[in-house]
Amino acid sequence: MASAAADKQRTKFTLDERDIPAKWYNIQADFKTPAPPVLHPGTGQPIGPADLAPLFPMELIKQEVGTDRWVEIPDAVRDVYRLWRPSPLFRARRLEKTIGTPARIYYKYEGVSPAGSHKPNTAVAQAYYNKKEGVTRLSTETGAGQWGSALAFASQLFGLQCKVYMVKVSYQQKPYRRIMMETWGAQVVASPSTDTQAGKKVLDQDVNSPGSLGIAISEAVEDAATRDDTKYSLGSVLNHVLMHQTIIGLETKKQLEKADDEADIVIACAGGGSNFAGLSFPFAADKLTGKKKKLRLIAVEPSACPSLTKGTYTYDFGDTVGMTPLVKMHTLGHGFIPAPLHAGGLRYHGMAPLVCKLYDEGVIEAVAVPQIATFQAAMQFARSEGVIPAPEAAHAIRVVIDEAERCKKEGKRKTIVFNLSGHGHFDLGAYEQFLAGKLQDYEYPAEKIAEALRGVPQVKV
Amino acid sequence: MASAAADKQRTKFTLDERDIPAKWYNIQADFKTPAPPVLHPGTGQPIGPADLAPLFPMELIKQEVGTDRWVEIPDAVRDVYRLWRPSPLFRARRLEKTIGTPARIYYKYEGVSPAGSHKPNTAVAQAYYNKKEGVTRLSTETGAGQWGSALAFASQLFGLQCKVYMVKVSYQQKPYRRIMMETWGAQVVASPSTDTQAGKKVLDQDVNSPGSLGIAISEAVEDAATRDDTKYSLGSVLNHVLMHQTIIGLETKKQLEKADDEADIVIACAGGGSNFAGLSFPFAADKLTGKKKKLRLIAVEPSACPSLTKGTYTYDFGDTVGMTPLVKMHTLGHGFIPAPLHAGGLRYHGMAPLVCKLYDEGVIEAVAVPQIATFQAAMQFARSEGVIPAPEAAHAIRVVIDEAERCKKEGKRKTIVFNLSGHGHFDLGAYEQFLAGKLQDYEYPAEKIAEALRGVPQVKV
Numbered sequence: 027m028a029s030a031a032a033d034k035q036r037t038k039f040t041l042d043e044r045d046i047p048a049k050w051y052n053i054q055a056d057f058k059t060p061a062p063p064v065l066h067p068g069t070g071q072p073i074g075p076a077d078l079a080p081l082f083p084m085e086l087i088k089q090e091v092g093t094d095r096w097v098e099i100p101d102a103v104r105d106v107y108r109l110w111r112p113s114p115l116f117r118a119r120r121l122e123k124t125i126g127t128p129a130r131i132y133y134k135y136e137g138v139s140p141a142g143s144h145k146p147n148t149a150v151a152q153a154y155y156n157k158k159e160g161v162t163r164l165s166t167e168t169g170a171g172q173w174g175s176a177l178a179f180a181s182q183l184f185g186l187q188c189k190v191y192m193v194k195v196s197y198q199q200k201p202y203r204r205i206m207m208e209t210w211g212a213q214v215v216a217s218p219s220t221d222t223q224a225g226k227k228v229l230d231q232d233v234n235s236p237g238s239l240g241i242a243i244s245e246a247v248e249d250a251a252t253r254d255d256t257k258y259s260l261g262s263v264l265n266h267v268l269m270h271q272t273i274i275g276l277e278t279k280k281q282l283e284k285a286d287d288e289a290d291i292v293i294a295c296a297g298g299g300s301n302f303a304g305l306s307f308p309f310a311a312d313k314l315t316g317k318k319k320k321l322r323l324i325a326v327e328p329s330a331c332p333s334l335t336k337g338t339y340t341y342d343f344g345d346t347v348g349m350t351p352l353v354k355m356h357t358l359g360h361g362f363i364p365a366p367l368h369a370g371g372l373r374y375h376g377m378a379p380l381v382c383k384l385y386d387e388g389v390i391e392a393v394a395v396p397q398i399a400t401f402q403a404a405m406q407f408a409r410s411e412g413v414i415p416a417p418e419a420a421h422a423i424r425v426v427i428d429e430a431e432r433c434k435k436e437g438k439r440k441t442i443v444f445n446l447s448g449h450g451h452f453d454l455g456a457y458e459q460f461l462a463g464k465l466q467d468y469e470y471p472a473e474k475i476a477e478a479l480r481g482v483p484q485v486k487v
Numbered sequence: 488m489a490s491a492a493a494d495k496q497r498t499k500f501t502l503d504e505r506d507i508p509a510k511w512y513n514i515q516a517d518f519k520t521p522a523p524p525v526l527h528p529g530t531g532q533p534i535g536p537a538d539l540a541p542l543f544p545m546e547l548i549k550q551e552v553g554t555d556r557w558v559e560i561p562d563a564v565r566d567v568y569r570l571w572r573p574s575p576l577f578r579a580r581r582l583e584k585t586i587g588t589p590a591r592i593y594y595k596y597e598g599v600s601p602a603g604s605h606k607p608n609t610a611v612a613q614a615y616y617n618k619k620e621g622v623t624r625l626s627t628e629t630g631a632g633q634w635g636s637a638l639a640f641a642s643q644l645f646g647l648q649c650k651v652y653m654v655k656v657s658y659q660q661k662p663y664r665r666i667m668m669e670t671w672g673a674q675v676v677a678s679p680s681t682d683t684q685a686g687k688k689v690l691d692q693d694v695n696s697p698g699s700l701g702i703a704i705s706e707a708v709e710d711a712a713t714r715d716d717t718k719y720s721l722g723s724v725l726n727h728v729l730m731h732q733t734i735i736g737l738e739t740k741k742q743l744e745k746a747d748d749e750a751d752i753v754i755a756c757a758g759g760g761s762n763f764a765g766l767s768f769p770f771a772a773d774k775l776t777g778k779k780k781k782l783r784l785i786a787v788e789p790s791a792c793p794s795l796t797k798g799t800y801t802y803d804f805g806d807t808v809g810m811t812p813l814v815k816m817h818t819l820g821h822g823f824i825p826a827p828l829h830a831g832g833l834r835y836h837g838m839a840p841l842v843c844k845l846y847d848e849g850v851i852e853a854v855a856v857p858q859i860a861t862f863q864a865a866m867q868f869a870r871s872e873g874v875i876p877a878p879e880a881a882h883a884i885r886v887v888i889d890e891a892e893r894c895k896k897e898g899k900r901k902t903i904v905f906n907l908s909g910h911g912h913f914d915l916g917a918y919e920q921f922l923a924g925k926l927q928d929y930e931y932p933a934e935k936i937a938e939a940l941r942g943v944p945q946v947k948v
Binding site: 035036037038040041042043105108109110116120138140142179182183201202205206208209210211405408409411412413414451452454455457458461 | 496497498499501502503504566569570571577581599601603640643644662663666667669670671672866869870872873874875912913915916918919922
């Protein structure tokens with residue numbers, strides 16, 4: 027048994043598998059005004075379930091528009107969650123010490139999942155509902171590979187086939203992510219591919235096209251729309267995806283209780299929004315319901331892709347090509363092509379509508395941070411806490427350290443909680459560049475953002 | 488709260504950080520006859536602490552020869568262990584189902600450590616004792632990089648400098664492992680290097696030498712022996728290293744109690760022996776003391792490097808070059824160069840003396856398995872349980888599945904426990920070869936082993 031002295035150093039707050047939350051939290055239940063509707067790009071009218079049915083199973087469509095506060099997590103989904111959930115919450119005592127801050131810093135570590143990030147939380151749920159409704163095959167796109175890995179893993183466990191359209195430049199540069207998906211039985215092709223009309227069209231124009239997430243989405247959607255056995259699966263942005271991720275924040279709240287502590291500041295990175303929503307929405311609930319008015323919730327984005335901090339809150343396409351329904355969100359314009367950041371998961375022109383609504387209403391804050399400062403924070407974390415973070419998660423760490431420094435200056439004992447959403451085992455090339463002093467910052471001048479914004483469709487609601 | 492039905496599916500057995508064992512188990516306390524002494528290569532006489540003092544701190548030398556059953560784990564070491572320990576024990580329900588076996592299969596997952604394997608269990612302890620005795624710098628060698636990563640991580644946490652001599656062919660082919668070590672602040676050089684006399688000598692003969700573990704050991708030992716501020720650190724084989732790893736088995740026993748189960752068969756892979764010893768020694772204690780006579784303990788080695796199953800139990804050098812003291816072990820001859828297996832951690836000509844003594848006395852069994860069958864088992868595991876195993880750990884999985892199949896045939900409900908000692912995130916190149924049908928088996932004909940054995944020194948004790 028441990029000594030009493032050692033107990034004062036409590037570092038790791040685990041939960042038993044019986045403590046895996048039984049329900050997801052739906053933040054729409056606590057909105058004072060409903061979320062803006064999704065519009066049909068042709069008619070400008072709100073779309074209905076029938077419009078989405080070719081792409082998604084009915085249960086997910088229901089979740090997308092549902093307003094019940096709690097949605098039961100099926101036993102079969104919880105059974106798969108047991109393979110890594112509940113994920114641990116750590117008190118970052120060594121990081122606190124290197125900063126010399128009076129703040130208490132906690133991190134929720136989602137890198138313990140087989141795919142190495144938070145993405146399987148929704149991939150498993152989506153695979154389950156598809157399987158239940160008789161779907162036998164899923165299609166999706168992936169950039170750097172985090173989402174594709176998660177869906178390949180989930181598909182394998184539910185006996186579904188899985189086809190992943192992987193952006194060609196990543197397919198070539200990140201073979202390990204591709205092999206991971208193939209190990210879990212997925213079929214992975216470089217996008218643009220000759221397997222779809224969309225892909226062929228791009229290749230006709232440029233046989234050497236490096237691909238883009240926009241093209242890969244078009245291919246995956248076409249695949250699902252043209253095959254009866256196949257549905258499409260998306261790893262962020264949508265309401266149901268964000269809801270599945272709330273299991274992160276729900277567990278974290280239980281773990282903070284075990285630590286006899288309460289969050290003052292909650293921080294996560296934001297690309298499409300599911301990472302941030304997953305940790306913060308259960309905390310946002312306390313703010314929306316007036317229980318914790320002073321709680322700060324901070325979304326961190328790259329300064330090279332600053333959709334919340336520099337985008338416009340308006341209707342825009344979800345994809346780059348302009349094929350999806352129109353959603354109201356903070357956007358840099360669907361034609362905005364972000365710089366080749368190492369945090370591939372944060373290279374998205376828009377942001378989840380639910381996150382945007384909270385930002386628009388002042389419930390959450392947003393900060394944009396540059397790439398080099400982000401890797402400096404990642405190094406400080408790796409050298410104090412051990413875990414080498416994914417570049418996406420390192421964005422949150424940058425702001426955590428900044429806030430902890432501020433606590434030091436102001437002599438305040440705040441409790442800071444952040445989402446360490448994934449490990450960086452497949453991103454060490456970026457660390458090498460940083461160590462060699464070869465990493466660069468990208469800033470977007472206002473006129474370039476203004477130009478991209480001119481491409482946003484004019485919609486009157 | 489979970490439903491009662493879900494509880495029947497218990498899968499993950501966690502322990503609180505307060506349950507991290509307070510003591511390591513020293514199996515030498517339960518030996519009926521003492522372990523054979525280590526001999527000076529020049530005199531053939533047993534070596535004493537003074538002979539080892541240039542290389543190791545005194546506390547580790549004491550642990551090497553000590554016979555106390557329990558050795559207290561310092562609080563500072565336990566505090567670092569909290570970053571990932573206690574590691575989880577999983578019931579592999581999905582694997583059981585794919586096999587259709589009545590056996591219950593459990594795996595202890597050591598891949599949750601920051602370095603991704605069980606190696607930090609001893610690296611942290613070694614860094615601590617060195618720091619305590621005023622050492623400021625450690626030197627070591629690494630092949631594929633598992634051990635070097637672990638020591639880089641541990642050195643960083645205790646503020647020690649760390650120099651890693653990495654076998655040149657790995658240095659070139661596995662840049663991610665090198666970058667990982669550098670991220671934790673270690674200095675990594677390709678071996679043979681011009682930093683040591685030993686390295687220079689090899690380069691003089693062959694400037695393009697791809698290096699070997701033997702050469703890298705020589706460089707790291709020379710580095711430590713010629714610098715007052717530096718000691719040498721070894722990741723397996725030695726008694727104290729094996730003892731530090733017993734924390735794996737000690738936790739596992741507690742977790743099996745929580746699962747209300749008892750092990751019938753304990754399985755782990757064996758290269759230098761620390762992986763196998765870590766899980767199995769606390770179980771072997773019950774066998775040595777007569778409490779559990781029927782318990783089976785199985786060490787699994789590659790058929791391309793079968794030191795236990797085909798080697799001779801005799802005195803031999805620990806390294807390839809022939810510079811170390813002589814230890815009594817099952818050896819293929821120190822000149823034996825194993826084939827380029829993907830399980831780099833199992834490419835060792837000898838085996839830990841403590842493991843060998845147990846094998847010689849019939850306390851443990853050993854099995855050798857070929858590479859392709861090993862990867863078939865790895866795939867079956869990855870597709871049922873999610874985790875992609877390191878090739879080393881996959882050797883254990885091969886025999887787990889074989890034993891579970893036997894249980895199926897014989898209708899027996901045995902409880903099988905194995906050490907999933909690391910993840911395969913840095914070994915996906917091997918998986919790619921397997922998926923492409925390009926992996927090969929290596930078998931060593933008896934005459935080749937006989938030839939290597941002729942190089943074993945003739946020692947009379």
